[in-house]
Amino acid sequence: MATILIIDDSSTVRKFLAHTLKTKNFRCIEASDGFDALEKLAQNPEIRLIICDLNMPNMDGIEFIGAVRNDPLYKDLPIIMLTTDGTPENKKLAYEKGANLYLVKPSPAHIILFKVQSLLQADG
Numbered sequence: 001m002a003t004i005l006i007i008d009d010s011s012t013v014r015k016f017l018a019h020t021l022k023t024k025n026f027r028c029i030e031a032s033d034g035f036d037a038l039e040k041l042a043q044n045p046e047i048r049l050i051i052c053d054l055n056m057p058n059m060d061g062i063e064f065i066g067a068v069r070n071d072p073l074y075k076d077l078p079i080i081m082l083t084t085d086g087t088p089e090n091k092k093l094a095y096e097k098g099a100n101l102y103l104v105k106p107s108p109a110h111i112i113l114f115k116v117q118s119l120l121q122a123d124g
Helices: 011-022 034-043 061-069 088-097 109-123
Strands: 003-007 027-031 047-052 079-083 101-104
Touching (some): 003 011, 011 109, 027 034, 034 047, 034 061, 047 061, 047 109, 061 079, 061 088, 079 109, 101 109
Parallel strands (some): 003 027, 003 047, 047 079, 079 101
16 A cells, blocks of 8 residues: 655644554654655655645745655655645645645544545546
């Protein structure tokens, strides 16, 4: 099954997402911020989807998505922004930077799984 990179500064959120995704046999790699995530992405070319928080220290989700989309290797990698920030401005900014989907926490586990599976199927 596919490998998913989970980026959130909250270990509780990372553990919840990993637990949820592992029920469908996804392999999960966790990162605590954008810098950590860029490193893990470079080390794990098998990553097929990213779930990313918006508000994180060091490098936030918007900066991270911008960095990922600037690399031709990752231009088509599906990215879900999962955040407590539901403001229209940040949602618009995330989509402009290249997010495929913007979900507001708390999102039910079954919705997250459905969206992940849909993006992975659409990806090929």
